[in-house]
Every structure is written in C-alpha cells, then in structure tokens.
Amino acid sequence: MxxxxxxxxxxxxxxxxxxxxxxxxxxxxxxxxxxxxxxxxxxxxxxxxxxxxxxxxxxxxxxxDAAMSSRVDSLEDRTTEQQAARDRITGAWRWLYIGIGVVLTLISFTFAQGVVLFLGYWIGGTMILLAVRRLYLEPHLDSRYPLSRAKSSRRERRQRRNAAQPAEEHSETDVTDQVSP
Structure with missing residues (x-):
C-alpha cells in the first residue's frame, strides 16, 4: 500500500x-x-x-506499487516537457514583439513624425500583446499543455509561498518569545 x-x-x-x-x-x-x-x-x-x-x-x-511509481514518474516527465514547450512558445511571442519593435524603432528615426510610430508601437503594441496573450495565447496553451502553468501564475504561487514563510517564521518566533522567561 x-x-x-x-x-x-x-x-x-x-x-x-x-x-x-x-x-x-x-x-x-x-x-x-x-x-x-x-x-x-x-x-x-x-x-x-x-x-x-x-x-x-x-x-x-x-x-x-511499481506501476504507480512508473505513472508518477511519467506524469512528472510530461509536466516538465509541457512546461518547457509552453515557455518556448511564450518566449517566441515575446521575441517576435521585441524584434518587430526594434525594426519599427529604426524605421521611425527616418521619418519626421517617427516619434508617433515609436510611441504608438511600444505603448499600443504592449497593450495589444497583453490582450492577445490573455484572450488567446494563455487559454490556447492551457488547453494544449494542461500540466503546465503560465509564468505569471508560477510567479504568483512563488510570491504567496514566500509571503507565507516569513509569516510562519514570525509566528513561531512569537510563540518562542512568549514561552521564554
């Protein structure tokens, strides 16, 4: 058992x-x-x-149970593989956005009103990219890679864990302080 x-x-x-x-x-x-x-x-x-x-x-x-151990190992391997694939896809989107931004930035310096193109892309493009990520990319990746998590949700979990640990350490210290003479 x-x-x-x-x-x-x-x-x-x-x-x-x-x-x-x-x-x-x-x-x-x-x-x-x-x-x-x-x-x-x-x-x-x-x-x-x-x-x-x-x-x-x-x-x-x-x-x-050897079969259960094998299934757990397989699950962990699939989780690692799916997370790596998800990270590659989101990284590719990020580099595509940056690459287009660099090209448009260089082009914007050749126009008299280039600052409008520059600001339009980096401000408007960022908002569009965030919307595309939330409305299309993340739901698509969630369904394609169900064992993976978005980087933002992993960051939130890590922050919650880190926030909980000092509180636990603090409460243990308080108890120790109260018991000590």
Whole structure:
C-alpha cells in the first residue's frame, strides 16, 4: 500500500481538509479518502500536489506499487516537457514583439513624425500583446499543455509561498518569545 504524506503536508500549511479541498478544486470527501490512503487518479493527485506546492511524488512517503511509481514518474516527465514547450512558445511571442519593435524603432528615426510610430508601437503594441496573450495565447496553451502553468501564475504561487514563510517564521518566533522567561 502507498503511504501518503498529505495530512502532514496539509497541516504544515496550516490548512483544514476543507481548505485543501477548496485550494485544489477537489471534493472534501476526496481529500478525506486520500488522507485515508485510498487510491486516486493522477489528475486528482496532481491537483492536490499543485495546491500544496509539491511534486506529486512528494505526496507519498513510500510508493510500493511499481506501476504507480512508473505513472508518477511519467506524469512528472510530461509536466516538465509541457512546461518547457509552453515557455518556448511564450518566449517566441515575446521575441517576435521585441524584434518587430526594434525594426519599427529604426524605421521611425527616418521619418519626421517617427516619434508617433515609436510611441504608438511600444505603448499600443504592449497593450495589444497583453490582450492577445490573455484572450488567446494563455487559454490556447492551457488547453494544449494542461500540466503546465503560465509564468505569471508560477510567479504568483512563488510570491504567496514566500509571503507565507516569513509569516510562519514570525509566528513561531512569537510563540518562542512568549514561552521564554
């Protein structure tokens, strides 16, 4: 039987089962079954792992089933591959925007009213690029690479994690200060 660490990881976050269910997008009963050691789909495990900010393999202290271990490894490999593909596509869009901007900037210096072209592209183009990214590119990449995340969502998760860690350290310090004579 595979021994999970979900209870330990959830409690380290200071979360209730209800909070984990909400953060991961799975049902409360599913969280209860996972914590009891019952089997779940890799998709469910992936959602819970993402909510807890750990790789799927870290949800388990031991994985006795060789087939399950192989599936977890395969999921982690697919996640890495999909993230790399997503990052390449978004990087290509960014470099296309910058390349066109450089060309238009050089052309704008040859016109008397070139500053209008320069400002129009870099200000208007930025707003258009952001709109295209949010309305078309990100939803398209989400459906094409479901195991990957946008750089902005990864940055937000990292900021939330970093913001939570000092608060936890501070609260531990407060408790220590209160206990000390």
């Amino acid at each position: 595979n021994k999970t660490r979900i209870i330990e990881l959830r409690q380290a976050q200071g979360w209730t089962q209800e909070r984990l269910a909400t953060e991961s997008g799975v049902g409360l009963r599913t969280v209860q079954r996972l914590e009891a050691g019952e089997d779940a789909s890799l998709e469910t495990l992936s959602l819970v792992a993402e909510a807890l900010r750990v790789p799927v393999r870290d949800l388990f202290s031991t994985i006795d």
